[in-house]
Amino acid sequence: MSEAETRHHQLYDVLRTRICLLDYPPGTKLGEEALAAEFGVSRTPLRRVLARLSDEGLVETRHGVGTLVTDVEPSELAHIYALRMELAELIGRLSPRPVTEDIVASAEDMLADAERLSAAPDPRAFAELNAAFFRLGLRLTGNGPLIEVAERLYLKTARIWLARIGELDLMRECESFEAEIRETLAALEAGDVQAAALVRRAHISMSFSRLRTAA
Amino acid sequence: MSEAETRHHQLYDVLRTRICLLDYPPGTKLGEEALAAEFGVSRTPLRRVLARLSDEGLVETRHGVGTLVTDVEPSELAHIYALRMELAELIGRLSPRPVTEDIVASAEDMLADAERLSAAPDPRAFAELNAAFFRLGLRLTGNGPLIEVAERLYLKTARIWLARIGELDLMRECESFEAEIRETLAALEAGDVQAAALVRRAHISMSFSRLRTAA
DNA sequence: CTGTGCCCCTTTGTGTACAACGGGGCCTCA
DNA sequence: TGAGGCCCCGTTGTACACAAAGGGGCACAG
Known part of the structure; x- marks a missing residue:
């Protein structure tokens, strides 16, 4: 991969993470100028990154105003959750991959992390572990396009759930x-x-139910 | 919508159509310079469009070489078709919308077009009608994210099918x-x-079977 | 005091010059 | 004559200067 491409992907990943973990x-x-200064590049490559985030619906750019982190409307949130449920099932049906040793090992590690989390609940640590577990699940299918689509939708809803975690029972979510x-x-x-x-x-469904009930 | 946004969408649509109908x-x-000259803009807004096409996998940009229209590997094609089949079914299950008069009217018009097409087969006209019919199908669901995903995947495979139409029995496809x-x-x-x-x-499945058999 | 309209400033969009990179052709040497 | 390496040219990537647009604040009139 070229150097420019590497940097683009890195900046994209940083900003996306900040948005999804509610740093933003x-x-x-x-601000383009501010971010460009922080990363030590000019506005041009940074705008390339913001454009991508805009295409994915995570931000919205307005001429003369700025680039704003978007919100997700409740009705769209319901649609995304409904779709994510179906895609989750498809991961088990379309090109399932054999379960390797390291996948099981990763799951065991995450279970240990989750137990620690239940003992000492923390929203951000929860969000990070949840993302890691989601990505582990994606490794169960060999269908590349399915992985892309599922990840895209996950990224759009993750932060909304995190934003409303205050209204939920964190302990219950951890358990x-x-x-x-x-x-x-x-x-x-x-x-x-x-x-x-x-x-x-099943858990996506239950998670959304709790979210809807709390709101 | 701002003027810049409008132009961006227009350029994007033109290039996407050219790619999917195999004009490219x-x-x-x-070439960025050539396209910029054709549309009467500078390279900057044009690069914004190419970047989007690149993110969607329709083109691939290489530093010092150019922006090349991509191909789709057979294995990925199979994955996309498998996923498209499932999504097609979801359109009937997730938030189905009532069938309006104009939808039926559009379908009737398309049937007439299809009959004319069977009488005088033509690959390009086929591809255009197929795209129109596909979009009509998307109007049957109210799930926005599902529409986006389905369209994205359709655009990635449409041109491949068109490229191999020569190896298929065009008359049979029309019928x-x-x-x-x-x-x-x-x-x-x-x-x-x-x-x-x-x-x-069912028809996506059969279409892919014929495609696979011919290759 | 309030409402309205104008101006200025901030911010994004565009155009352009230059840097970085890659490939193909040509020249050289064995 | 063939193979290898170097150079030139075309193309994309980056930086910067300027144009365009939007919002907020200030001044003025009623």
Whole structure:
């Protein structure tokens, strides 16, 4: 990969992470000049990154105003969740990959992390572990386009959930998440990718129910 | 929408259409300077458009070489088709919208077009009608994210199918397409969106089978 | 005091010059 | 004559200067 491409991907990843972990909550203004200065580049390559984030719907650029982090409307959120549920199931059906040792090992590590999290709940650590576990789930399918689509949708909803975590019972969320990892691990140890996918689908559904009830 | 945004969308649409209808077959070099001159703008806004096409995987930009129209590998093509089949069914399940008069009317018009096409087969006219019919299908769901994802995947495969149309029996393809529209129209007249979605899924599957067999 | 309109300043959009990179052709040497 | 390396040219990447647009604040009139 060329140097320019590498830098682009790096900047993109940093900004995307900041948006999804609410370092930049919805409505935040991302000034091109300021960001360019922070990363030591000119506005040109930075604008390339913001354009990509804009195409993906994470930010919105207005001429003469600035680039603002977007919010997600409740109705669209429902649509995304409904779609994510279906895609989660597809991960178990389309080109499932064999469950390797390192996947199981990763899941075991994450279960340990989740147990620590339940003992000492923290929204940000929760969000990070959740993202890591989501990416682990993506490794269960060999269907590249499915992975891209699923990740794209996940990124759009992750921060919304995190934003409303205050309205939810954090302890309850942690326990539910821990249970999800535990059930998933059992499915993976049995080599049953489809079962793992169904566990995921069920928990996405329950998670959205709790979110909707709280709001 | 701002003037800049409008122009961006217009340029994007023109180039995307040219790529998908094989005015620019895979491997074609799209020179920034040349395109900028054609559209009467500088390289800057044009690069914004090419960057978007690049993010979507329709082109690939190499420093010092040029921006090349991409090809799609057979294995990825299979993955996309598998996913498209599932999404087609989801259009009938997630937030189905009531079948309006104008949708039925559009379908009737397209059926007439398809009949004319069967009488005088033409690859390009086929591709255009196919795209129009695809977009009509998207109007059957109210799930916005699902529409975006489905369209994105369609655009990635449409040109590949068109590229190999020479290896297929064009007449047979036309007749199959005409049958698809006829069956869909019957489902729509009955107000049965889910049935229309299943028709679509079946025809995507058969279309890919024929494509695979021919290659 | 309030409402309205204008101006200025901040910020993004565009155009252009130059740097970085890659490939192909040509020249050289064995 | 063939193979290898170097150079030149075309193309994309970056930086910067300027144009365009939007919003907020200030002044003035009622």
